[in-house]
Amino acid sequence: MTKATETLMPEHTAAHDNLSHEHDDHEHHGAPKGLMRWVLTTNHKDIGTLYLWFAFIMFLVGGAMAMVIRAELFQPGLQIVDPNFFNQMTTVHGLIMVFGAVMPAFTGLANWLIPMMIGAPDMALPRMNNWSFWILPFAFSMLLGSLFMEGGGPAFGWTFYAPLSTTYSSDSTALFVFSVHIMGISSIMGAINVIVTIFNMRAPGMTWMKMPLFVWTWLITAFLLIAVMPVLAGAVTMVLTDKFFGTSFFDAAGGGDPVMFQHIFWFFGHPEVYIMILPAFGIISQIVPTFARKRLFGYASMVYATASIALLSFIVWAHHMFTTGMPVFAEMFFMFATMLISVPTGVKVFNWVATMWRGSMTFEIPMLFALAFIVLFTIGGLSGLMLAITPVDFQYHDTYFVVAHFHYVLVTGAVFSIMAAVYYWLPKWTGKMFNITLAKWHFWCSLISVNVLFFPMHFVGLAGMPRRIPDYSLQFADYNQWISIGGFAFGLSQLIFLVLVIKACRKEGEPVTSQVWEGAEGLEWEIPSPAPYHTFETPPKVK
Amino acid sequence: MKKLVSNALMVWGAMSVVTATSALAQTHSTSERAGELNLRQGVTDISGQVYDLHMLMFSICVAIAVVVFGAMFYSILKHRKSKGAKPAHFHENVKVEIAWTVIPFLILIFMAVPAAQTLIAMEDTSKPDMTVLVTGSQWKWHYQYMDSDVSFYSVMATQREQIENKFDKGENYLLEVDRPLVIPTNQKVRFLITSDDVIHSWWVPDFAVKKDANPGFINEAWTKVNEPGIYRGQCAELCGKDHGFMPVVVIAKTPDEYKTWMTEQEAIVKQAKEEEARLLAMSMSKEELMAVGEKVYNSTCAACHMPTGQGLPGVFPALKGSAMVLNDKQAHIDIVLNGKSGTAMQAFGKMLSLKEVAAVVTYERNAWGNNTGDVIQPKDVNAVANGN
Numbered sequence: 001m002t003k004a005t006e007t008l009m010p011e012h013t014a015a016h017d018n019l020s021h022e023h024d025d026h027e028h029h030g031a032p033k034g035l036m037r038w039v040l041t042t043n044h045k046d047i048g049t050l051y052l053w054f055a056f057i058m059f060l061v062g063g064a065m066a067m068v069i070r071a072e073l074f075q076p077g078l079q080i081v082d083p084n085f086f087n088q089m090t091t092v093h094g095l096i097m098v099f100g101a102v103m104p105a106f107t108g109l110a111n112w113l114i115p116m117m118i119g120a121p122d123m124a125l126p127r128m129n130n131w132s133f134w135i136l137p138f139a140f141s142m143l144l145g146s147l148f149m150e151g152g153g154p155a156f157g158w159t160f161y162a163p164l165s166t167t168y169s170s171d172s173t174a175l176f177v178f179s180v181h182i183m184g185i186s187s188i189m190g191a192i193n194v195i196v197t198i199f200n201m202r203a204p205g206m207t208w209m210k211m212p213l214f215v216w217t218w219l220i221t222a223f224l225l226i227a228v229m230p231v232l233a234g235a236v237t238m239v240l241t242d243k244f245f246g247t248s249f250f251d252a253a254g255g256g257d258p259v260m261f262q263h264i265f266w267f268f269g270h271p272e273v274y275i276m277i278l279p280a281f282g283i284i285s286q287i288v289p290t291f292a293r294k295r296l297f298g299y300a301s302m303v304y305a306t307a308s309i310a311l312l313s314f315i316v317w318a319h320h321m322f323t324t325g326m327p328v329f330a331e332m333f334f335m336f337a338t339m340l341i342s343v344p345t346g347v348k349v350f351n352w353v354a355t356m357w358r359g360s361m362t363f364e365i366p367m368l369f370a371l372a373f374i375v376l377f378t379i380g381g382l383s384g385l386m387l388a389i390t391p392v393d394f395q396y397h398d399t400y401f402v403v404a405h406f407h408y409v410l411v412t413g414a415v416f417s418i419m420a421a422v423y424y425w426l427p428k429w430t431g432k433m434f435n436i437t438l439a440k441w442h443f444w445c446s447l448i449s450v451n452v453l454f455f456p457m458h459f460v461g462l463a464g465m466p467r468r469i470p471d472y473s474l475q476f477a478d479y480n481q482w483i484s485i486g487g488f489a490f491g492l493s494q495l496i497f498l499v500l501v502i503k504a505c506r507k508e509g510e511p512v513t514s515q516v517w518e519g520a521e522g523l524e525w526e527i528p529s530p531a532p533y534h535t536f537e538t539p540p541k542v543k
Numbered sequence: 544m545k546k547l548v549s550n551a552l553m554v555w556g557a558m559s560v561v562t563a564t565s566a567l568a569q570t571h572s573t574s575e576r577a578g579e580l581n582l583r584q585g586v587t588d589i590s591g592q593v594y595d596l597h598m599l600m601f602s603i604c605v606a607i608a609v610v611v612f613g614a615m616f617y618s619i620l621k622h623r624k625s626k627g628a629k630p631a632h633f634h635e636n637v638k639v640e641i642a643w644t645v646i647p648f649l650i651l652i653f654m655a656v657p658a659a660q661t662l663i664a665m666e667d668t669s670k671p672d673m674t675v676l677v678t679g680s681q682w683k684w685h686y687q688y689m690d691s692d693v694s695f696y697s698v699m700a701t702q703r704e705q706i707e708n709k710f711d712k713g714e715n716y717l718l719e720v721d722r723p724l725v726i727p728t729n730q731k732v733r734f735l736i737t738s739d740d741v742i743h744s745w746w747v748p749d750f751a752v753k754k755d756a757n758p759g760f761i762n763e764a765w766t767k768v769n770e771p772g773i774y775r776g777q778c779a780e781l782c783g784k785d786h787g788f789m790p791v792v793v794i795a796k797t798p799d800e801y802k803t804w805m806t807e808q809e810a811i812v813k814q815a816k817e818e819e820a821r822l823l824a825m826s827m828s829k830e831e832l833m834a835v836g837e838k839v840y841n842s843t844c845a846a847c848h849m850p851t852g853q854g855l856p857g858v859f860p861a862l863k864g865s866a867m868v869l870n871d872k873q874a875h876i877d878i879v880l881n882g883k884s885g886t887a888m889q890a891f892g893k894m895l896s897l898k899e900v901a902a903v904v905t906y907e908r909n910a911w912g913n914n915t916g917d918v919i920q921p922k923d924v925n926a927v928a929n930g931n
Contacts, residue, residue: 076716077708084784084855151857157781163758164741168681168783168887170858252759253884258742259757293624295634323744323779324755325736325762328666332659339651343644350643353615358631360624371619375612382604389654391661392597394753395582398744398779463579464748466779469787471706473717475579 030533039134042126043533044111045429050133051108052422056501058100058140059415063491065093070487073480078471086470087155088147094158098276099183100140102410105418106279107132107190110218113425114194116524116531117212119203119540124196132189139182146172146179157468159269162250162261166242177240184229191225194218203523205542209300212522216303217282220310224271224278227314231268235261259324266317274313276410278306280377280417281348284370286522287424288352291367292359293519298351305344305351312341322393331390338388342381349378364517365439369420372447373413380408383458398468401461407454419446419497426501427516431530432509438500445493452486583748586770586795590751592661600654607650665751668763671733675724679736679743679756679778680889682785682846686724689735693808696894697722698842699788703850706788718775723792727801728768736762739889744780747793753779768795783887785846815896822898822921829905829918836906839899844907847887852911859887863911872917876904876927892928897921 031037031046041047068089072080081089111129115122123129147153151170154160165173198219202211211219238261241247248254250261281302289296296302318326318334326334352374361367383405387393396402419442427433456479461467465476472480503509515525523542527535584594622628674689687694700719704710713719726732736745738756746753750766768774778789796804841850844862848854852863862868867875879900882890891900901921908915 076712078706161742164783167885168741294630298635298640301640323753328663336655343647346647347644356618359622360628360630361622362624386600389600389658391593391658391665395593395751397753459580462582466777468781471787474712
C-alpha cells in the first residue's frame with residue numbers, strides 16, 4: 001500500500017463515521033434526475049457512460065463516412081462524390097475513429113472499471129473528469145462543422161502531412177487544428193486522472209502486482225498519452241502558424257523541412273497506435289481467464305511485455321516513413337527496432353493461448369469476441385511484421401496492404417476488444433443480461449462481414465492499389481466490390497449492436513447475480529449488479 | 544445440442560446474406576482480370592529479391608499462425624466445459640516463457656539478415672549510367688534527362704468522360720499518360736526525385752521503386768530493367784484532389800532503340816526552339832489562340848479552376864468574372880508564368896511554350912462570358928517573361 005493511500009483512507013473512514021447521517025442520505029438519493037445529472041456529474045460511472053455513448057455515436061458517424069467511401073469505390077469511375085469530398089471523408093473518418101471512437105471508448109471503460117477494480121470510491125479528480133468529457137462534443141462539432149465550410153473540411157488525410165495541410169489546404173484547417181487541441185487536452189486530463197487514481201486510491205492490499213491487467217495496461221497507456229499528446233499539439237500548432245502566420249517549419253523555401261513534420265507526427269503517431277491497443281490487451285487478459293476458468297498464464301510477463309511495448313513504441317516511429325529518403329542506417333535501425341516489438345506482442349498472444357490450454361472453456365459472447373480478437377489481431381500483427389521489413393515495405397507502403405493491416409489491428413483489434421468489454425461488463429452496469437440472440441447475430445454478422453471487408457484489401461494492396469484514391473484501374477474492380485459489400489454488411493451489423501445496447505440501457509432482460517459470469521474474479525464482481533451509484537465508499541480489504 | 548444448431552443457423556444466415564449480395568454484385572462485375580493476388584516479381588534483380596523476401600516473410604508468418612492458431616483451436620475443441628474439461632492450475636512456467644521469448648527473437652534475426660542485404664543494395668545509387676530528374680507537381684510528373692536538353696511533362700491521358708462513366712473505360716484506365724518516361728534496359732538508371740508543391744511519391748511496382756518527392760529536397764533511387772516493356776504505376780502519397788489521377792508510365796527500350804528515340808527527341812526540342820523564335824516575330828489569329836487555349840486549359844488548368852472556370856469555392860479561385868482576368872493583363876500573364884507563392888498556383892512558364900501561355904491567357908479572357916476581346920500574342924508573354 002502506498003503512502004498516499006494510507007493518508008487518504010483514514011480521513012475517508014472518519015468522514016464516514018462522523019457524517020454517517022448525511023452520507024446515508026446521499027446514498028439513498030442515488031443518481032440525480034434529469035439532464036443536469038449528466039451535465040454536472042462527477043460520478044465515474046456516469047462519466048464512463050457518457051464517454052461510451054459518445055464513442056458509440058462517433059463510431060456510427062465515422063462509420064457512415066466509411067460507407068460513403070465504400071459506395072464510391074464500389075465500381076471504377078466517379079459516381080457519388082467528387083475527389084475533394086472523397087478526401088474529406090477519408091480524413092474525417094480516420095480522425096473520428098481514432099480520436100472520437102476508439103480513444104473515448106477506452107476512457108469510458110477506464111472510468112467505469114478502474115475505480116471498481118482497485119476498490120476506489122471514484123476517480124481521483126472527479127471535476128476534471130467531468131470537464132475532460134464535456135469538451136469533447138465541442139471538439140467534434142467543430143471538426144464536423146468544418147465539412148460545411150466553403151472549401152470543405154480537412155482533406156489531407158488524418159496524418160495531415162505538410163505542406164498539403166499548410167500551403168495547400170482550405171481555411172477550415174484552423175478549425176481542424178483547434179479541435180485536435182481540444183481532443184488532446186481531453187486525453188491528457190483523462191490520462192492524469194487515471195494515473196492519480198491508480199497511484200493513490202488502490203484499496204488496502206491491492207499491491208502493484210495484484211492489479212488487474214486492465215488497470216495495468218491503462219496505467220501504461222496513460223503515461224504514453226501524457227508523453228505524446230503534447231507532441232501532437234506542437235505539430236498542429238506548427239501547421240497553424242505555417243498556414244496563417246508565415247512561419248516555415250515545414251517549408252524548405254523558408255529553411256524548414258516537410259519531412260520533419262512526419263518525424264514529429266509519427267513520434268506522436270506510433271505511441272498513439274499502442275494507446276489504442278494496450279487497453280485492448282488488458283480487456284482480453286480479463287476475459288480469457290474468466291471463460292477458461294483458469295488463472296491468466298504469466299501475469300508478470302504480461303505486465304513486463306506491456307511496459308516493453310510502450311518503451312519500444314518511442315523508437316520505431318520512422319517505420320511509417322521508409323520511403324521519405326532516410327539514410328540507409330536509419331532505415332535499418334527502425335526496421336530492427338520495429339521487428340523487436342513482435343517479441344513482447346508474441347508473448348501476450350502465447351500467454352492467452354496458454355491460459356486457454358487445459359482450461360474449462362465456455363463461449364459466451366464476450367469470449368467469442370475475445371477469441372476473434374486474438375486470431376484477427378494476430379493476423380494484423382503478422383502483416384505488421386511483414387511491413388517492418390524495409391525493402392518490402394517500399395512495395396507495401398501507402399497501398400491497401402497497409403489499410404488492411406491497420407484495420408485488422410484497429411477494427412478487429414481495438415474495436416472488437418471494446419465490444420468484448422461492453423458485453424462482458426454490461427450486465428454489471430445494468431444489472432440485466434443483454435439479449436443473447438441479438439448479441440450472437442451481432443457477433444457472427446460482424447465477424448464474417450469484417451473479414452469480407454478487410455481481407456481482400458491485402459490482395460488489392462499487393463496487386464498495387466494505392467490508398468486514398470477515389471477511383472482505381474480496372475484490375476481492382478472485383479475485389480473492391482467484395483470489399484464494399486463487406487463494408488456495408490459490417491456497417492449494418494453495428495445497428496444490431498445499437499438496438500442491443502438501447503434495450504440493455506432500458507434495463508430489459510433477466511436479472512444477473514453479482515458475479516454475472518461463472519469464473520469471473522475481481523473486485524468489480526463482488527459488488528451488486530447493477531453496480532450501485534456509489535461503490536467502495538469504505539475500501540475493501542484485498543487478500 | 545439445440546444451442547449448437549441455433550449457432551450454426553446463425554452463421555449460415557449471416558454467410559448467406561453476404562454471399563447473396565456478392566453474387567448479385569458478380570453479375571455486373573466489370574472486369575475479368577481478377578488473377579492478380581500477390582506482389583509482382585517485377586523486371587529487375589532488385590524487384591525479384593524483394594518478391595523473394597516478401598514470400599519468405601509471408602511463409603514464416605503463415606507458419607507462426609498455423610502453430611499458434613492450431614494450439615488455440617485444439618484447446619477450444621478439447622478443453623471445453625461441455626466436454627467435461629476440468630481446469631488445470633498452472634499459471635506460469637519460466638522455461639516455457641523464456642523459450643517463447645528467445646525463439647521469436649532468433650526467427651527475427653533469420654529475417655533481418657536478408658532484409659538488410661537487399662536494403663543496402665536498393666539504396667546504393669552510386670555509378671549510374673544515366674540520370675533522370677523526376678519532379679512531381681499537382682497532378683503530373685515532369686521528367687528531365689540530365690545528359691540532354693530533353694524534358695517533358697507526363698499527364699494522365701484517360702479522358703474525363705471515362706472517369707465520369709460517359710464512355711467505356713479503356714484497358715489502361717487511369718494508368719495511361721500522354722508522354723511516358725523512356726529508359727534503356729540493362730543500364731543503371733538513377734532517378735533524382737523532387738517536387739514543386741506537395742509531397743508526391745513516384746512508384747513503379749515492377750521496379751520495386753517507391754520514393755517520396757519532397758518539395759525542396761532531392762531523393763535518389765535507381766533501377767536496372769532486364770526486359771523491354773511498358774511498366775505502369777501511380778503516385779503513392781496523398782497529394783490533394785487528383786492524387787488518384789497521377790499515373791507513372793515507364794517504357795523500357797533496348798539501348799539501341801533508346802538511342803534512336805533520344806536522337807528524335809533532341810531533334811524535336813531543337814525544332815520547338817526555332818518555332819518559338821519564329822512565333823515571336825508574328826501574330827496569331829484569335830481563333831487559333833482560342834482553339835489552342837481551350838486545349839491547354841482543359842489539360843492543364845481545368846483540374847483546379849474547373850472546366851467552367853468557376854473554381855472550387857474556398858480552395859481554387861474562379862477565373863470567370865475574376866478581376867485579374869477581366870482587367871490586369873500583365874498580372875494575368877505573370878501569374879500563369881510564375882505562379883503565386885504560398886498557394887497551389889504553380890509556375891507554368893517552364894511547362895508551357897510561349898504560344899501555349901498566350902493561347903491559354905487569351906482563352907481565359909474570352910471564355911465563359913469573360914468576353915474582354917483581348918488577344919495575347921506570344922511576344923506579349925515573352926515580354927512579361929523577360930521582365931519588360
